Amino acid sequence: MLEIRPNCEHCNCDLPRDSDEAMICTFECTFCVNCVSDVLENVCPNCGGGFEKRPIRPKEWLKKHPISDKRIYKPIDSLNFKVLLNRLKNIKPRER
Numbered sequence: 001m002l003e004i005r006p007n008c009e010h011c012n013c014d015l016p017r018d019s020d021e022a023m024i025c026t027f028e029c030t031f032c033v034n035c036v037s038d039v040l041e042n043v044c045p046n047c048g049g050g051f052e053k054r055p056i057r058p059k060e061w062l063k064k065h066p067i068s069d070k071r072i073y074k075p076i077d078s079l080n081f082k083v084l085l086n087r088l089k090n091i092k093p094r095e096r
Helices: 033-038 078-088
Strands: 022-024 030-032
Antiparallel strands (some): 022 030
């Protein structure tokens, strides 16, 4: 079951459960679409994987399966991330 985290890990913008701006990697690292495209270039700074649009949990399931209220805010260290980015950005996520 996805946690549906409430914010972007890099810029800390809110990403409500029905946001079209939320992107996740295979480990549910959560970032906004702007950070994924403009900063991360589709490379997760935590695992090196790519991102997909986060699904929206239907309202009818929220009571039984609530979304997470745990905010993770850890802006990327641009110097360390640059090494990972340069190594992976030209490799398709499924081939990493």
